[in-house]
Amino acid sequence: MTASYQVVVPCFNEARRLDDRAFTDFIAAHPDVDLCFVDDGSTDDTPARLAAIAASAPARISVLRLPQNTGKAEAVRRGLLEAAATGHPIAAYLDADLAAPLDTAMLLRDALAERPGLVLAIGSRVKLMGWRISRSERRHYLGRVFATCASLALGLPIYDTQCGAKALRLTGPVVATLQAPFLSRWLFDVELIARLRDVVGAEALREVPLPVWEDAGGSSLRWMDFLKAPLELWRIRRRYPAEP
Ligand SMILES: Nc1nc2c(ncn2[C@@H]2O[C@H](COP(=O)(O)OP(=O)(O)O)[C@@H](O)[C@H]2O)c(=O)[nH]1
Numbered sequence: 001m002t003a004s005y006q007v008v009v010p011c012f013n014e015a016r017r018l019d020d021r022a023f024t025d026f027i028a029a030h031p032d033v034d035l036c037f038v039d040d041g042s043t044d045d046t047p048a049r050l051a052a053i054a055a056s057a058p059a060r061i062s063v064l065r066l067p068q069n070t071g072k073a074e075a076v077r078r079g080l081l082e083a084a085a086t087g088h089p090i091a092a093y094l095d096a097d098l099a100a101p102l103d104t105a106m107l108l109r110d111a112l113a114e115r116p117g118l119v120l121a122i123g124s125r126v127k128l129m130g131w132r133i134s135r136s137e138r139r140h141y142l143g144r145v146f147a148t149c150a151s152l153a154l155g156l157p158i159y160d161t162q163c164g165a166k167a168l169r170l171t172g173p174v175v176a177t178l179q180a181p182f183l184s185r186w187l188f189d190v191e192l193i194a195r196l197r198d199v200v201g202a203e204a205l206r207e208v209p210l211p212v213w214e215d216a217g218g219s220s221l222r223w224m225d226f227l228k229a230p231l232e233l234w235r236i237r238r239r240y241p242a243e244p
């Protein structure tokens with residue numbers, strides 16, 4: 001029987017960072033949750049590692065293998081479409097490094113369950129004292145500048161578009177917004193929010209402050225990606241103009 005929730009984890013050359021135990025324990029603890037890894041053309045040991053994790057619960061853990069590396073945006077999009085095609089009414093995506101631990105997926109699902117009108121629960125890294133939100137100062141401040149620009153581009157009071165932890169209700173209109181590939185390889189979260197804003201309305205989108213987010217290091221983001229961000233944001237704003 002299809003579980004009511006699928007967690008999608010995009011992976012590109014993650015063999016070094018994959019915590020097999022965290023995934024298998026999570027699946028054992030949550031019988032109503034499936035996992036789908038999207039292996040985005042990894043060239044390291046990732047395929048073998050994912051196959052071993054999947055073998056621990058083959059009915060609940062699947063691996064979608066993309067033959068070539070196409071980037072996180074496409075991997076997440078394909079994973080979410082797969083979740084819909086296999087009958088999951090709700091899906092989440094989380095980064096493979098578990099900077100947001102797997103329990104985050106349950107928190108995001110609860111946020112959707114509490115409000116039937118909500119279609120997107122957005123994990124948000126609000127750095128409050130006493131909470132475990134940790135990333136380097138450089139990433140934090142660059143992230144704040146970017147987040148402010150993204151909020152202006154979207155015309156929405158959003159605090160954090162880039163946290164790789166979000167859950168979606170896979171209704172027909174939501175799945176329709178996933179049919180076309182994203183313009184942007186890294187800023188697709190901004191694009192997803194813009195698409196949903198236009199189709200289901202901003203009231204159906206809500207940020208959920210995360211209690212834990214710890215940068216695991218080994219990021220595949222490069223300086224070049226930061227430098228390209230303003231241009232990509234501009235392209236997104238042009239393609240999905242915010243209401244005046
Ligand atoms: N599918 C895919 N995923 C990627 C790619 N690069 C990174 N990822 C995944 O995106 C997630 C976040 O990557 P990470 O390097 O931790 O970036 P950061 O934490 O945003 O700096 C991880 O799950 C990666 O495996 C890529 O080219 N393709």
Ligand SMILES: [Mg+2]
Nearest residue numbers: 095097099219
């Ligand atoms: Mg990371």
